[in-house]
Amino acid sequence: MWRVATVIGVVATFNLVAPWAHAATADLTDDGGTLTAQSGRPDGSEGYAKLIDNNPRTKYFAGRDRGWVQYESRTAAAVNRYTITSGNDNPGRDPSAWLLEGSPDGTSWTTLDVRRDETFGGRGVTRGFLVTNTVEYRFHRLTISATNGSAELQWAEWGLWTGDGQPAAPSALTAVAGAGGTVDLTWRDNSDVDSGYPETGFEIQRSVDGGEFATVTVVGADVTSYTDPRPGSGALAYRIRAVSDGKPPSEFPGYTNVLPSDPPGERRITDLPGTVTDRFNRTGTDGAESVVDHSQYTKYLVYGTTTTWLGYTTEADATATRYTVTSANDAPDRDPRSWSLLASPDGTSWTTLDTRTDQVFATRFQTLSYPLTNTAAYRHYRLEVTANNGSPDFQLAELAIFGAAAFAPMPPPAAPDRLTAAAVSGDQIRVTWRDNTRWESAVRLERSTDGLRWDWARTLPAGSTRYNDVGLPGSTTYHYRVRAENPTGGSTFTAPATATTGPGDLPETWKEHWAEHTQQVNRVFYNDLLGVYFDADMEPSQTWLFDYTDAVWRYVRTTYDGLNGARLAAVYHKDKYFGGHPATVFDQNHDYRSVIDVGLNNWSESDSQPRDIIAHEIAHVVEFSFGGVAKSPSFPIWKDSRWADIFMYDVFRNTGRIADTERWRASLTAKRDDFPRAGTAWFTDWWEPIYDNHGRTAVLQRYLRLLAEHFSQFNGEYSRDLNWGEFVYFWSGAAGVDLRPLATYAFGWPPEWEEQFQQARELFPQVRFAACCGPLIVNDPGAQNTVPGDSVRVQLRSSLGATGRFTATGLPPGLTISAGGLISGTVTRGGTYTVTVTAIDDQNRTASRTFPWTALDHLGEILHAGGNCLDDDNSRTDNGNRIHAVGCNKTGAQRWSVAGTRYTVLGKCLTTAPGEAKPGTAVVIWDCDGSAGQQWTEPGDGTIRQVSSGLCLTKPANDDWVSVNTCDGSDTQRWRRG
Template sequence: MLVVAGTILAFGVVAAKADAAGTDITDNGGTITAQRGAPSGSESYANLIDNDPRTKYFAGGDRGWVQYRSTEPAAVDRYTITSANDAPDRDPSAWRLEGSTNGTSWTTLDSRTGESFNGRGVTRGFLVANTVAYTYYRLTLTETNGSRDLQWAEWGLWAGDGQPAAPTGLVAAAVAAGTVDLDWRDNSDVDTGYPETGFEVQRSVDGGQFAQVAIVGADATAFTDTVATAGSLSYRVRAVTEAGPASEFSAVAVATPIDPTVELRLTDLPGSVTDRYGQTGDQGAERGVDRSPYTKYFVGGSTTTWLGYTLDRRATATRYTVTAANDAPERDPRNWSLVASADGVSWTTLDSRTDQSFTDRFQTHSYRLSNTAAYRYYRLDVTANNGSRDTQLGDLAIFGMATPEAMPLPAAPDALRVDAVSGDQLKISWADNTRWETAVRLERSTDGQTWNWSRTLPAGTTRYRDVGLAGNTTHHYRVRAENATGSSAYATPASATTGTADLPVTWQEHWHEHTQLVTRVSYNDTLGVYFDPDMEPSQTWLFGYTDAIWRYVRATYDGVGSARLAAVFHKGRYDGGHPATVFDAHHDYRNVIDIGLDNWAESEAQPRDIIAHEIAHIVEGSFGGIQGSPSFPIWMDSKWAEIFQYDVYLGAGLTADAQRWRAKMAGQRDGSPREGTAWFSDWFAPIYDTYGQSQVLVRYLRLLTQHFAQFNGEYARNLNWGEFVFFWSAAAGVDLRPLATNAFGWPDEWERQFQQARVDYPGVRFAACCGPVLVSDPGPQNAKVGERVQVQLRSSGGSAVRFTATGLPPGMTVSEDGLIGGTPTRSGVYGSTVTVTAVQDPTRTASVTIRWTVNDHIGTILAGNGECLDLDNSRTHNGNGVHTVGCNSTGAQKWFVSAGRYTVLDKCLATAPGAVPPGAAVVVWDCDGSANQQWTEPGDGTIRQVSSGMCLTRPTDTSWVSLTPCTGGDTQRWRRG
């Protein structure tokens, strides 16, 4: 039988089944019967086991039973039910599963009430605590989800061993000093197989022997490992359960941790830049080491070059980075060597690379050096590029160990210019004259004296748009460069006066094929509406409708509504619409929607939808005051508008439009990124409904403004698919790759892009910050008085948590990073509680209780004849006897002595409960602290039971050790081995 993995099935697209799901006995050729319905046909009960979730069984009543007779008995321990294609009210909601060996006498295996399915074609699994092999299985359905008719698509009966599916896609990434982030795909749940109770993470320092690092909780897909070692580390992960077998291990992933010692950017230390050709100016050599990937070093007419940095003082390089420039991938360096020299004459090769590539513009690659020597001269020798006759790179940075020195002060910018482009916007530009800046500060004043407004901009910035200003107002600006050492002088201030704030009464179109003179017919503080001569004056509904949407947008989406919206409507021409934003000169730097339709009736859906659609483009293209939409090549024109329109209809109180639109979108399918993609139903709607509605949409766009590549107020490049899902995951607070896999598929290239995004955007997190805090349980611990012990605990929060503990044995403490250590000073049994707390959110905590047994002795107990006290055959049932045999170093002879208690294999040395007559057998029993389990060693070589006062006695033959009155004979003498 086919099991549909994932949350919602896109009919026509069959999802793959995870492994370790067991065997579906409905595939073994048995017979299915039912109380209701037809045995064959389009909606017969035979469809329940046809492995096709697109077919269904329609019962024709709201209850009844179905029965499967297997060709051979089988112990079913899990069963699945798949909802049908439509009518959720027909879904079963209550049922009873029974098993029978003869088809007459039935045993109830599972009962369910109040169940539901969160979509069409959804498969749900249910565990059954059953070990009996039945030939007959019967499912009696007693309630639907409200309908008088019952239907469902598939029924599966699974017999397996409880082994969960192995995790896949393990990736290890060193994203910060001293830490390695692990990320994997969880393939085990009750809907597709057997669920895990946690994941075991293992690490190896040599690629051979692996040791456990942590146990993280069920459904975890990430873990941060704190390490203090250099060199490559290997990792593997497996799913574990409380009682059943663990899964197979994932494939091994390897990472090299970043050296946790202090690392300086050597190219920020005082020094000079040179290159092979003496390039200067806006694309000269200094632009190749100016900390900005958005400027570049360019050499025309050559496939080779070198870019060098000469330090004022020697330094030891341990790492370097190369960043791709903004365009023309064929100009990227492909082969190079990093060389160093003490005198600028004799050069040593520190690293050589061939066939290097950059998958995105502005991408940075980092390379570790095995160098311990200090040099003044460093040079990147580029020996080949990707095929162009020209060569370029965005940035070269060299890192390592050196005596810290202050950066030189940056030179001042100049050529400051301010241009008035509209009634509410000024454009400011200047020339950047330094590579030493780490930021640019722009300040504004209304009188040229009091500078009470400022913006801190990234290094290399040379333009800024000041939007949302008052009309007919003069503003003065000044700008300077800054770094940690100090600030440059200001550039000579410049000023300009904004134009008239009001939208014009008439407006001559001058864009695309539009050449009409349009007239303003409605106007308020947020909106101006323009009609062409053919528009019917009676269509006044457009005023309030457009205003309601735009007011909601202004209140919800950052930085979009600082300017009025100009809505231009045409009758009988242009057949469609287009938007413009305040960044577009061709529409006079105004937010504009310009639409032409034949029918503008208020009752028509088309004009209502196209207005919201064009406003969606304004939002994506100007959110947060940043120009551009890096998501556009992915969601095109426009999957974004589908969810945006639903959001604005709800937010603006247009309930009927919201209901109409959602119903329309529910059936929408597209051909990208694969045929049959349901963008709205399988991607946007689950995100919107689950993770905050408009808030999650805003968070996504806001995260892009905060973290994604920008230069001079514009996005510098577009998102790739991995980054797209990565930023949506951050907006939702959870890893959305499973949802993306169901909606779009998940090619290996996207997974590589997703993992690269984790490296490129370390400040964008969603696993550690938003998931539950978990702490590993190391299990019961044994220690010995006077011997040092260490136990390292792990948490899902990585380094962002703090450990505390109470009740530890005397002499032991816990560090903030979870290392329990020390030398116990007193024997006994202790129950300690370790608590882990998220540093940034103290309300998020987790605790584990650890049982400590501190022993006076751990090892063998020797009889007078040299034999070892031994638990017979290592059996641990209550009443198993002990005797003396030759010493063999097994666990049956490893005794733990603590505070008068002797234990072996977690059982206590004792006599059976009750009175203890002379000659009573000495056995092992569950430890309960009773008097029969208390012993003392008075110092004469004997071991005496406290309650009876009799001595542990070795037999002279092969019989069991017993208790007899103390005589001081050789058979009662014992010593610790």
């Protein structure tokens, strides 16, 4: 179907493609939008429609040496890369200089990229160009200003790409044993700007004797070889992926096996052909084989006992030199605490190789390693557990024994079975299977759209039995197959399982079926990213919710590129289900959709609560589904929800909501929490320094991305929670600097956290950051109020920790500050002071804090000679409110602060109205500004005199209202402090 748009130039419209689905990499010109050009026609053999026909053998011939083409997409998108393909002949006609622009409306344009003196290396060559851009535009215009010499312009293809920056995976990995036990690796680099997104390096991982893969190194961009100098001995496997700073890494395309030239050495004895036994003959799920299956996410579990033994018998003798034990996923009281490792040549006579007592696992899935002083070879090994941590039950995730043995290949893994694929929504298929082997090192899942070409794959951890394939287009059929793999080879693939995604749209009506929610809700707003639902009691006039929710979610989807799910379903209720809750694409009870569900009494746009709660619930959707991984390992740390605090601040700030940004920041600045210690200022002491100093929005993205890439996962979800040391470690990775000093300042730093932090270094070596230097900050002690003669002790602290030395300026007389930041002494004179405290470290880095200090000469009543109290009329604080003398009543209107020459009540200064004061001028309160009219002295004769006029504070005998008059020594002008 054709249509015409009213623009300058000629129009071509393409409606012959399916609706565009968001993907890791997508060409915006494939979304069925409108292409226009300054010259030529859309049709014909060389019309400009050929620019987006995905055929590099056709071309657009402009007939002149310059001109523009413009693409109006169906939906706005943030283009971060574009491509131009040269034509089939005459290199002189190629574009050589151009300007790329974006526009929200086709009228106001923003420059995205400028190029000059560009060339193409041949005919039909595609060149790519990166764009630093995160703004979504519907209109994109490419203006060619010069060719390579010809008076006629032509080119073949134009692409506008909206990918997440993920580089293509390398291929053709080879590994060859070299001299001296080294291994030479080579591979093909498939990621570049012309075909996709370039890498910044390659991460090389190694597995020894079928063990878990660990990172060896990260080499630079465009490198295609590496020599592993110290691979160790045994059966080795290597895998490699492309990485890009701040972007998702590529997949591991598979791995390559190699046998070093010197096979003897340390091997994983529990990977040699052999059998597993235990005291209770446990088999199947949670059986004995689970402790040697290369998966810390499975476990050996027996109920009703605190002791047991686990044995491994090899087919040939092996000399054990060390062993490891790994804690399971939960219940620390089930962990082994005391045990012995025994060995036997015949299974009858046993020798004790090692004994341990009172061992503690600091975290779940922690591996403890123990050396052995053993030189004898045995076939039978047994871990005899004599005590656990107090539970009536026992569990252990992994037992691995290492040592010297003749090489024997790991037996090939048995194939998985019972493969199923179920379309659970319009954009998600859940794939499940049964794992049948302990001999696998990984599981390979492949996908096809036709059952013939298996051009998509994921390498999953050993023991995996589930995968959530999310972000798929609606009404599309996919085929899946799976196999087990280890360094010896792979099992056969399962028979394929097939599923077709449902319709991609959200339904027009939706029956709630979660918790107490049973409402029939109706879809009242719908676009490419959002569906809004109202219950029957919502006012139809609350249409502001459409634009607001869309703005927040659109910003989130553009910013947090690891999110999945095509649309957000926002469900709003009136006068019921008060509060809100989120759901993600992994939640069955919300039909596998990203959902926020909110119920309020007042949905007025003028009320900030609806805006806050909507953004708050979206914050949870982000943390519980970012990167396609279910759950939030950070939630037990920041609870509900200090994450939402900084997330909402960022959202308000970047969606142009200035008033909300200022309001929200003020509320966060004043907020204090009781975790992890009383009085914690999460925003001012933790979030704000990180946000302001380390990339603002980008540092929030990097934290979530680092978790998705490196933290413990199994079957598509995080397998455990972060501890505090890991929390600070991953935030250090996101910031690029060691944040322990800042964490110490904000939260404290107990020895347990330091132990956890150091363990995180071992568990997650891919998370890197500089040793120095995090944000510098001195805490805010707040406004200080003291009275001369009182003893003062105010302790300052800084993020410099013990290395910081303090100095101060502007302290009240009588006070000093120690190098450790303690302000102490006795104030000797009243007044108002501005104090600046500075901390400096050995590298001359400084951090400062300025705060007010009021040294009060008096705080309390001021009494007239007649016995009445000086009083702010009706406790009002309006500028110009009158002062009188009435009966004393202990209210705030009679509680005066005297600091030097300034008298204040309820935060306002005693004064006369602006202008020259004359006898009889009324005394009032006004905003304090330091002017002479707001300064008073007490010469010692009972009078209070205005500095600017020299007149005395007076309460006439026949009037309660106070004024200033010529000083006459009468009782009407005598006052004292109460």
